[in-house]
Amino acid sequence: MEKRFELAMAEINHCNKCGFCLPACPTYRLTGNELDSPRGRIAMVEGVLNDEIAAGDGLEASLTYCLGCRACETACPSGVQYHRILEAGKAVLDGTRPRHRGLSFVPRMLLRLTKSPKRLGRLARWGKRAQHLPMPSALKSLMPMLAYHPEMIPPAPRVSPAQGKASFFQGCVQEALYHDANRAAVELLAAVGYEVKTPAMQTCCGALAWHAGRSEEARALARRNIEAFEGTGAVPVVNTAGGCGAMLSEYGELFASDPDWSERADRFSRRVKDWTALIEGRPLRFVGTGERVTLQNSCHLLNVEGGGDVPAKLAAAVEGDTFVPIPGQDRCCGSAGIYNIQHPDWASRILVEKMTEVQERFPDRVLVVNPGCQLEMTQGVQQRELPAEVEHLARYLYRAFLRGQRESQGFHQVE
Ligand code: SF4
Ligand code: SF4
Missing domain, CATH: 3.40.50 (Rossmann fold)
Structure with a gap:
């Protein structure tokens, strides 16, 4: 049995089918259907890996609508790492269908664009100018970016002595659409004493490709990021996008069975911190406007x-x-x-x-x-x-x- 399927079986064997994870699962809350729950999905993957049911018998219907949000993991008293089971199930499905099936044109195009945040930024600017033109309905969920107005973020005053250095991970969508949030975080980090550098060779974290089941694409992006940040020393790698941070913090797991990369990936992942972790408890006074x-x-x-x-x-x-x-x-x-x-x-x-x-x-x-x-x-x-x-x-x-x-x-x- 392949390593990833062995890892998944180990997690499946930890699951005692208690169902404590069900109320935390957004898709189960929506439908009340066991097959849309973590426990139901685990049972489907178990059946397929044990050759008790065929991959075509409902596995795709059950896994397709999983958000990958992992709320079931924090809710699970047995510590079942559901994502390993989900990835194994997706790998089985990938082996049963032609490449790209299930990914329509717009998601495919987006995945390509995330490899080039500059092109993604150009698309966002073009979208603002062309918003009166007819758009594919799949792009509807991106339309809110048209209403966004980035703010100017001038340098903030420094309120703390030097704390050390940090490397900044921009994130492709975050930098293309919400670059002022990145600037604001960097200024707040600087205010509390961090000298923040942004390595130029970084790229998309790979989370979008990973969620879409394109594990090799995700690994290729991860390798580029690991190389880009190795040159900055053992300083924290901070980011402002929770989805990117989660992906970066699991590069170690992504390369667990690759002897050439596992140690480098693990070293990188241990450096990853959300920007809020470096701000919390620092002497910053925040004043609002009564909102x-x-x-x-x-x-x-x-x-x-x-x-x-x-x-x-x-x-x-x-x-x-x-x-x-x-x-x-x-x-x-x-x-x-x-x-x-x-x-x-x-x-x-x-x-x-x-x-x-x-x-x-x-x-x-x-x-x-x-x-x-x-x-x-x-x-x-x-x-x-x-x-x-x-x-x-x-x-x-x-x-x-x-x-x-x-x-x-x-x-x-x-x-
Ligand atoms: S994943 Fe955890 S919480 Fe959910 S059924 Fe299994 S053991 Fe229970
Ligand atoms: S990761 Fe999937 S199964 Fe787990 S809580 Fe989220 S939607 Fe439910």
């Missing part, structure tokens, strides 16, 4: 990287604003890589529950920590015509930090 603010957390930051409670702590630390958490702030919004492009119907049904929770809290601002969530939540806000702005936590905190600085110098600014 009600809520947060859609990144499920990958929470379920894969750990430390996913930090964004909410930082959002709640802004003086003068009121943080109003939604009950499902840690539950996937339906974006999940390119899930909302591949399965727009399921994604929008997941978003409906989320937006009902948001609407009930009357926020002025919905904060996010991942570009996919930003697109998805903007779509939700637009559909409900809510008077709320969706923005990355870094950009929100950057403005609040500048206000705090002005106040501590005796200036009170009306906004």
Whole structure:
């Protein structure tokens, strides 16, 4: 048996079928169908790996709609690493169908563009100019980017002595669409004393390709990133996109059975940190403007990287604003890589529950920590015509930090 199938069987054998993971699973919450639950999916993969059922007998229907959000892993008392089972199931499916089947033109095009963030940025700018032209319906979930207005992010004052160095991972979609959030995070890191460098040779983290079942493409991108960051020394690799951070932090696992790369990949992954981890507890004073603010957390930051409670702590630390958490702030919004492009119907049904929770809290601002969530939540806000702005936590905190600085110098600014 192949190594990845052995790993999956080990996880399957850990699962005692208790079902504690079911309430945490967004697709099970949606349908109540066992086959749309982690336990049902595990049973399907187990049946196929044990040759008890054929791959065609419902495996694809069961796995296709899994978001890969991994909420089932944090909910599981037995510590079952569900993603290993999911990857094995996807590998079985890949072996039973021609390459590219299941990926339509738009997702394929997007995956190609993510290898060149500059081209992705050009597409975003072109999209803004051509928004009156007819677009393929699969591009609908990208349309919220047209309403986004990047802010100028001037240098922030330094408030701490030097802490050391950090390397910055931009992320392809994050840098192409929301580069001001990246700048804001870098300025906040600099404010607390980090000297931040951005290696030029970096590329997409590979998460989108990985979620689409293209493991070799994902590994090729990972190798480029590992090489790009090796030159920066053993300093933290920070990023502002929860989905990218999760992928980067698992390069070690991605190359576990590749003796040429496993050690390098593991060393790289141990350096990966979400930017919020370096900001938390630092002497930054954040001052708001009396807004009600809520947060859609990144499920990958929470379920894969750990430390996913930090964004909410930082959002709640802004003086003068009121943080109003939604009950499902840690539950996937339906974006999940390119899930909302591949399965727009399921994604929008997941978003409906989320937006009902948001609407009930009357926020002025919905904060996010991942570009996919930003697109998805903007779509939700637009559909409900809510008077709320969706923005990355870094950009929100950057403005609040500048206000705090002005106040501590005796200036009170009306906004
Ligand atoms: S994955 Fe974990 S929580 Fe879910 S059924 Fe198996 S043991 Fe129980
Ligand atoms: S990864 Fe998410 S969608 Fe998939 S089974 Fe686990 S909780 Fe459900």
